Amino acid sequence: MSAMPVRDVPHEAPREVAGGEAAPVLLEVRGLKKYFTIRRGLQVRAVDGIDFHIRKGEIFALVGESGSGKTTVGRVVIGLYHPTAGQVMFDGKDVHRLSGAELYRFKRRAQIIFQDPYASLDPRMTVAEIIGEALDSHGLAHGRERLHRIAELLRVVGLNPEHASRYPHEFSGGQRQRIGIARALAVDPEFLVADEPISALDVSIQAQIVNLLARLQAERGLTYLFIAHDLAMVRHLSDRIGVMYLGHLVETGPTREVYRKPLHPYTQGLMSAVPIPDPRRERQRHRILMEGEIPSPINPPSGCPFRTRCPRAEEVCARVRPELKPVEPGHQVACHLY
Numbered sequence: 001m002s003a004m005p006v007r008d009v010p011h012e013a014p015r016e017v018a019g020g021e022a023a024p025v026l027l028e029v030r031g032l033k034k035y036f037t038i039r040r041g042l043q044v045r046a047v048d049g050i051d052f053h054i055r056k057g058e059i060f061a062l063v064g065e066s067g068s069g070k071t072t073v074g075r076v077v078i079g080l081y082h083p084t085a086g087q088v089m090f091d092g093k094d095v096h097r098l099s100g101a102e103l104y105r106f107k108r109r110a111q112i113i114f115q116d117p118y119a120s121l122d123p124r125m126t127v128a129e130i131i132g133e134a135l136d137s138h139g140l141a142h143g144r145e146r147l148h149r150i151a152e153l154l155r156v157v158g159l160n161p162e163h164a165s166r167y168p169h170e171f172s173g174g175q176r177q178r179i180g181i182a183r184a185l186a187v188d189p190e191f192l193v194a195d196e197p198i199s200a201l202d203v204s205i206q207a208q209i210v211n212l213l214a215r216l217q218a219e220r221g222l223t224y225l226f227i228a229h230d231l232a233m234v235r236h237l238s239d240r241i242g243v244m245y246l247g248h249l250v251e252t253g254p255t256r257e258v259y260r261k262p263l264h265p266y267t268q269g270l271m272s273a274v275p276i277p278d279p280r281r282e283r284q285r286h287r288i289l290m291e292g293e294i295p296s297p298i299n300p301p302s303g304c305p306f307r308t309r310c311p312r313a314e315e316v317c318a319r320v321r322p323e324l325k326p327v328e329p330g331h332q333v334a335c336h337l338y
């Protein structure tokens, strides 16, 4: 595997922030290995020596086929699994060497959204109890303030606060995933591992959840490790992408670059399976993605072809078609699909 061409990470264009400087690295994974012992003498090399970094405010998508090791990476990064070798540095500190107050702080700063909203919510607890438990674990709110925070979190993810006393089974799959997102947001994290947050949902609901995650990222300046199967979805969402194959990271790079000119034969095969965009279909898809179910609180100025603001617009049009300038700063008029 070592002979495989890996896109050179240092050649990537660093994400720019106001003032023209690259955002600092929030997460750095170095030489990460995770082997599982199935039975005596039999090991699965789920992750076999990978390196990548994620800058503050960036969406880094980890893609690859089933069994390539994506979920294992997400779980090691968040501290649920201990690595066999290597390091996960979060804000300069090794996640797996933290203890006491530092570990407690890390658990607040970094959260995970699980793939299966059915399995990840305790069916014996109401929504208020599920979110309340997250608040309590960090002593964040008490009494009336606690109820207020729970209602506010439900509103943020597009759920009716009056349904806080309901149980998970009383919600649809997409609504359950929103509860999972509210639980993750309860402690006001800055980094989220989203482990295939849409793959257990109906196609019609997937875009709504992606739209919600994109909006939250833009509004709160969150940093994501976004684990995904759906390459077409990731293309619109992520800044950079890493392609996993049999426990190895075979290619990383800016998303547009990797889609435009994949270097590794495995990535080339993977990308060739992504349908070539039909402009009419893509416009439709983009509208669904960006308008979704939740209306944006921001009213666009006149002349905008969209009814809602595209949270990632400026960056998308500036990067892909620099000649198309937004009418107003921060406002979408022409993304790469137009």
Ligand SMILES: Nc1ncnc2c1ncn2[C@@H]1O[C@H](COP(=O)(O)OP(=O)(O)OP(=O)(O)O)[C@@H](O)[C@H]1O
Pocket (backbone or CB within 6 Å): 036, 037, 038, 044, 045, 046, 064, 065, 066, 067, 068, 069, 070, 071, 072, 073
């Ligand atoms: N707890 C575990 N014990 C033993 N083997 C495991 C464990 N977790 C994962 N594996 C194995 O490690 C490999 C990578 O699994 P992982 O779930 O990380 O892949 P993935 O790319 O996320 O797959 P999927 O997209 O299907 O979730 C697989 O061969 C899997 O069987």
